[in-house]
Amino acid sequence: xxxxxxxxxxxxxxxxxxxxxxxxxxxxxxxxxxxxxxxxxxxxxxxxxxxxxxxxxxxxxxxxxxxxxxxxxxxxxxxxxxxxxxxxxxxxxxxxxxxxxxxxxxxxxxxxxxxxxxxxxxxxxxxxxxxxxxxxxxxxxxxxxxxxxxxxxxxxxxxxxxxxxxxxxxxxxxxxxxxxxxxxxxxxxxxxxxxxxxxxxxxxxxxxxxxxxxxxxxxxxxxxxxxxxxxxxxxxxxxxxxxxxxxxxxxxxxxxxxxxxxxxxxxxxxxxxxxxxxxxxxxxxxxxxxxxxxxxxxxxxxxxxxxxxxxxxxxxxxxxxxxxxxxxx
Amino acid sequence: xxxxxxxxxxxxxxxxxxxxxxxxxxxxxxxxxxxxxxxxxxxxxxxxxxxxxxxxxxxxxxxxxxxxxxxxxxxxxxxxxxxxxxxxxxxxxxxxxxxxxxxxxxxxxxxxxxxxxxxxxxxxxxxxxxxxxxxxxxxxxxxxxxxxxxxxxxxxxxxxxxxxxxxxxxxxxxxxxxxxxxxxxxxxxxxxxxxxxxxxxxxxxxxxxxxxxxxxxxxxxxxxxxxxxxxxxxxxxxxxxxxxxxxxxxxxxxxxxxxxxxxxxxxxxxxxxxxxxxxxxxxxxxxxxxxxxxxxx
Numbered sequence: 001x002x003x004x005x006x007x008x009x010x011x012x013x014x015x016x017x018x019x020x021x022x023x024x025x026x027x028x029x030x031x032x033x034x035x036x037x038x039x040x041x042x043x044x045x046x047x048x049x050x051x052x053x054x055x056x057x058x059x060x061x062x063x064x065x066x067x068x069x070x071x072x073x074x075x076x077x078x079x080x081x082x083x084x085x086x087x088x089x090x091x092x093x094x095x096x097x098x099x100x101x102x103x104x105x106x107x108x109x110x111x112x113x114x115x116x117x118x119x120x121x122x123x124x125x126x127x128x129x130x131x132x133x134x135x136x137x138x139x140x141x142x143x144x145x146x147x148x149x150x151x152x153x154x155x156x157x158x159x160x161x162x163x164x165x166x167x168x169x170x171x172x173x174x175x176x177x178x179x180x181x182x183x184x185x186x187x188x189x190x191x192x193x194x195x196x197x198x199x200x201x202x203x204x205x206x207x208x209x210x211x212x213x214x215x216x217x218x219x220x221x222x223x224x225x226x227x228x229x230x231x232x233x234x235x236x237x238x239x240x241x242x243x244x245x246x247x248x249x250x251x252x253x254x255x256x257x258x259x260x261x262x263x264x265x266x267x268x269x270x271x272x273x274x275x276x277x278x279x280x281x282x283x284x285x286x287x288x289x290x291x292x293x294x295x296x297x298x299x300x301x302x303x304x305x306x307x308x309x310x311x312x313x314x315x316x317x318x319x320x321x322x323x324x325x326x327x328x329x
Numbered sequence: 330x331x332x333x334x335x336x337x338x339x340x341x342x343x344x345x346x347x348x349x350x351x352x353x354x355x356x357x358x359x360x361x362x363x364x365x366x367x368x369x370x371x372x373x374x375x376x377x378x379x380x381x382x383x384x385x386x387x388x389x390x391x392x393x394x395x396x397x398x399x400x401x402x403x404x405x406x407x408x409x410x411x412x413x414x415x416x417x418x419x420x421x422x423x424x425x426x427x428x429x430x431x432x433x434x435x436x437x438x439x440x441x442x443x444x445x446x447x448x449x450x451x452x453x454x455x456x457x458x459x460x461x462x463x464x465x466x467x468x469x470x471x472x473x474x475x476x477x478x479x480x481x482x483x484x485x486x487x488x489x490x491x492x493x494x495x496x497x498x499x500x501x502x503x504x505x506x507x508x509x510x511x512x513x514x515x516x517x518x519x520x521x522x523x524x525x526x527x528x529x530x531x532x533x534x535x536x537x538x539x540x541x542x543x544x545x546x547x548x549x550x551x552x553x554x555x556x557x558x559x560x561x562x563x564x565x566x567x568x569x570x571x572x573x574x575x576x577x578x579x580x581x582x583x584x585x586x587x588x589x590x591x592x593x594x595x596x597x598x599x600x601x602x603x604x605x606x607x608x609x610x611x612x613x614x615x616x617x618x619x620x621x622x623x624x625x626x
Binding site: 210 | 424427453455459464470479482535
């Protein structure tokens with residue numbers, strides 16, 4: 001075992017000469033893999049290029065103020081000095097609506113996934129999986145319209161109920177008696193929209209739960225519920241968090257459905273039942289049609305902030321997944 | 330273990346083994362062996378299979394198996410692959426029905442009561458009839474200690490002193506000395522053999538009356554196998570053990586009784602049962618003899 005250093009040979013470099021066909025295929029898949037990164041990079045560069053001037057002018061106020069005013073002088077030129085762009089209300093509104101969507105949508109989705117994987121008979125499972133996939137492909141404007149015409153009226157009742165019994169929770173206070181087109185309703189619409197994606201990701205993960213561990217739990221006298229708690233949930237947890245992040249990403253970026261349902265107000269509002277909310281993506285849609293080229297730049301800056309926010313949320317989620325490690329896998 | 334006729338001999342054909350048990354009835358054999366088991370609980374309780382058949386869908390995989398398992402004994406089930414022995418032991422703790430389309434007929438009596446009777450709580454059956462699987466399957470999200478005590482949590486059992494139980498079970502599974510300093514680390518870091526003994530400890534923690542082992546050593550190296558066989562020998566005075574094995578030396582080393590299963594293309598059947606000594610030295614059926622002497626299988 002004891003060797004003098006002189007006897008140890010130098011490490012050999014191990015190489016393989018790939019075939020030509022292999023090289024071609026490698027090039028094709030590498031191109032496919034990198035293209036998404038390139039596209040993302042180009043979008044980011046575009047937003048940075050266009051939004052930079054607004055960010056520079058407004059500075060930190062772009063994030064902290066809620067004032068959005070593009071002042072145009074009589075001459076038709078933009079009055080840069082008196083124009084103010086701040087998206088605080090929109091940013092906070094975006095997060096509030098997305099969080100409501102996750103709080104409402106995720107338990108339903110995970111419940112549905114557990115039912116489909118561990119309880120549903122094969123026939124029902126087949127029908128439900130198809131229905132959920134269909135729901136995922138549904139155009140978001142239809143969700144918005146449905147939310148506006150149908151959910152609005154019943155949501156109004158729930159909102160009043162929440163306010164009546166939970167008004168001691170700051171979020172459920174109502175400073176004015178307006179409960180339609182609130183972040184609460186928008187959150188509900190988004191919840192319904194993220195259910196398909198979160199359900200199908202969770203179902204996929206649950207269905208991969210190792211059979212031998214499930215059997216071990218049953219063989220120890222566990223009920224199905226006990227098995228779920230001891231085996232399936234620890235195994236699926238990180239995957240579910242991933243699904244939730246996809247849902248959260250969709251909820252934060254959703255434009256049309258929120259635009260249809262939500263009353264956009266340029267003021268930070270934490271009262272989710274009140275008919276006043278904000279959403280970066282919907283605001284961009286709202287303003288884009290009539291915006292001057294100067295204001296469009298401010299909208300680009302808002303888009304950039306949304307982009308970064310999504311990135312941050314995803315990174316935090318990744319961190320949570322790796323931190324809570326020992327993920328039962 | 331002094332009562333084990335096969336444990337001291339590596340020679341399956343040996344004629345020098347204990348020949349007291351000659352009768353073909355397993356109950357009779359067990360009764361005639363009572364005197365060699367001082368201190369164990371009184372006979373008269375146990376696990377009995379009565380005319381057990383099993384199907385997967387339309388496929389009849391096991392036909393008419395009747396077999397008794399007396400307390401404090403180790404029974405080995407041997408036979409070539411696909412002969413229904415794993416299916417059979419899975420009918421003994423109702424893990425068989427876990428597979429969709431699985432069906433069975435006949436009765437399995439635990440202490441005289443049919444475990445398939447309507448109204449029987451299947452989780453209670455599985456508490457009394459524990460199982461160790463072919464592949465070690467500790468819960469990777471749990472620590473070693475949590476793994477051992479997992480059954481209590483799963484079945485919502487209360488115990489006075491968890492630490493004592495933990496030590497006792499790991500001790501009985503022959504793992505205590507190796508893991509006592511790292512009870513709060515994760516079970517996944519153990520070797521395959523240690524993981525399997527952890528699974529045995531886990532199965533023991535709910536105090537089963539019977540322990541089913543489905544090829545518990547087939548994924549392990551010889552050293553770990555030996556260690557688990559020692560564990561089985563130590564356990565057999567307190568727990569009834571039924572072990573499926575492809576390793577005939579193992580059957581000869583650890584078991585008191587051996588049942589030989591075979592499928593002739595149709596459903597698996599039990600060809601012969603007797604004391605391990607008898608099966609390996611003087612099998613009554615030609616097919617058993619061919620199998621144990623290595624002529625096929």
